[in-house]
Amino acid sequence: MERKQQFRDYLLTQGLKSTRQREIILDAFLQSGGHLSTEELYLQIRQQHPGIGYATVHRTLKLLAGSGLAESRHFGDRQTRYEQCSGEDHHDHLICTACGAILEFEDGDIERLQQRVARQHGFHILSHRLELYGRCAKCGPE
Amino acid sequence: MERKQQFRDYLLTQGLKSTRQREIILDAFLQSGGHLSTEELYLQIRQQHPGIGYATVHRTLKLLAGSGLAESRHFGDRQTRYEQCSGEDHHDHLICTACGAILEFEDGDIERLQQRVARQHGFHILSHRLELYGRCAKCGPE
DNA sequence: CTCCAATTGAAAATGATTGTCAATTTAAGC
DNA sequence: GCTTAAATTGACAATCATTTTCAATTGGAG
Known part of the structure; x- marks a missing residue:
């Protein structure tokens, strides 16, 4: 392998x-x-x-x-x-605060907007972390 | 006060x-x-x-x-x-890995895309965390 | 095979955080 | 203002995840 x-x-x-x-x-x-x-x-x-x-x-x-x-x-x-991690492709996380489940996702649009924010502040992004906390479909909205 | x-x-x-x-x-x-x-x-x-x-x-x-x-x-x-925190408005962070500076920013477009991602996975977002790590204008791109 | 450096596992050390407890302070009721 | 029950404080110990220590073991180059 x-x-x-x-x-x-x-x-x-x-x-x-x-x-x-x-x-x-x-x-x-x-x-x-x-x-x-x-x-x-x-x-x-x-x-x-x-x-x-x-x-x-x-x-x-x-x-x-x-x-x-x-x-x-x-x-x-x-x-x-x-x-x-496979080495190149980055992904972010959805975390259910009720059951602890961790889902992964990728979203190129968000990444592009991150670059825009960085440019606006003169930053050069090396990495990032995006985590969305909430309740998953199984656990229901509340 | x-x-x-x-x-x-x-x-x-x-x-x-x-x-x-x-x-x-x-x-x-x-x-x-x-x-x-x-x-x-x-x-x-x-x-x-x-x-x-x-x-x-x-x-x-x-x-x-x-x-x-x-x-x-x-x-x-x-x-x-x-x-x-003032109570309502949420903000995210740009963190310089060279000098440790922490900048705050808000971006409604990114927040909207986060909601879209959540919808796609059946999640209901309660909070989130977005941190961009990199080098600030002062410290230069490398 | 030999030998030196890297590795292992148990236990102790570390560093941030949280709990304990006797003494003190707060504030509510008189 | 005084009394009193309950909350708070500060010093210290306990906890929890992580990291280091160290003597004994193991890997692998020569």
């Missing part, structure tokens, strides 16, 4: 080593679908691999972020969450 | 009391301009009022958020920041 090779390449270029634990954590992360906190991933991995420590999961997630396979995000709560 | 009365009213409706400390903290907060962390406000207040404790500043900021005078925000770092 290409993702796994991308991670190994990243480790090589940084003078780091491939380990059994890092492979396991990478697998679990890729299978998980995204938006997991360190703790959630740790608990999940522990079921199959009780020997792997919290610190190792934490450190590996930071490596994944460095390699471009993961991106760290902070939503309302205090936990850092990591999501898979 | 109307703001100060708004806070006193809020305390009354909640069965809470006006105190010397809360007045001092409110004054300092209103004068500060906004985007302060608890620690920054605490350090500033301590210069004039060494007796006021960190916990009291922290608790009062939460009250201010409850009263609608302040809003808590999380930018990249782990600290909670509080900013003044």
